[in-house]
Amino acid sequence: MSWLEITLRPIGFVRTPLSDEEVKRSLGGVEAEIEVLEEFEEGLEGIEGFSHIIVVFYMHKAQGVEAPLKQRPRRLLRYGVSLEELPLVGVFCLDSPHRPNPIGLTVVELLERRGRVLRVRGLDAFDGTPVLDIKPYTPSRFVKEFRIPAWYRGLLERVREAGLKDL
């Protein structure tokens, strides 16, 4: 196996009637469905016992290796934060979709399972996004006390002021 290339394949796809623009506009994510491929349906058995799951997906519309390694969280511009207020930080400090491996990771609420379709709340992925993995949200993902940098806290407050709950 070469270390330079790792090959993965979708286990399912995101389905939402919303446009990419509508998904982008919602900072807290949207209600959407994850349609798992038939061949992987058995892997869902028991998932309905979890209130939250972690969805790992491939952001197929993002820049990958060409993405700049330092970025500003520009999507905050629309919440009244000015460009000068946005810090220029490393991409591994941000949730930017434009990153060396465009992997998305979102904790969502699992509303319902119908066979191989999971209805979830809080997903920030476009219609048609390939899903790579689904993991349960368990106590090991839960950190009671954690620290975020002052610049990040400041941005969270700005967004909250704009009436939204989370970055």
Add this chain to the structure above:
Amino acid sequence: MSWLEITLRPIGFVRTPLSDEEVKRSLGGVEAEIEVLEEFEEGLEGIEGFSHIIVVFYMHKAQGVEAPLKQRPRRLLRYGVSLEELPLVGVFCLDSPHRPNPIGLTVVELLERRGRVLRVRGLDAFDGTPVLDIKPYTPSRFVKEFRIPAWYRGLLERVREAGLKDL
């Protein structure tokens, strides 16, 4: 782009002097280093402001698509749980490394950054594991109230009795 194959590449590698067996034995993960490749070092700028990060890695020693879709959390056998007590559940309910896409995801404590090396606590990955992405642990990853199934809770209690903190 074909949907059937998604190609990613390592942004760095896990470094630990511990053997695979020692890493496996530690349910809460171990102290280890993540050595980010030189070409991605700039992407780390500012990461030291976060107390916790999420490491996404490729479990190169695990079975991938050949992994059974229903599994028992067998590593609990060593904590005095009997095979009969282990439920047979879908792989997406488990943290098993043997899954359709062998992607690992661990929340770790960031102890120190030295240039392109991150020293972390709580990583359950073998020496040499390719790292795919690093994300900050932010309030959006944090779910205050969540529900896990009774069988999972039961297993957590068994493991806690055995003197360990988490699954």
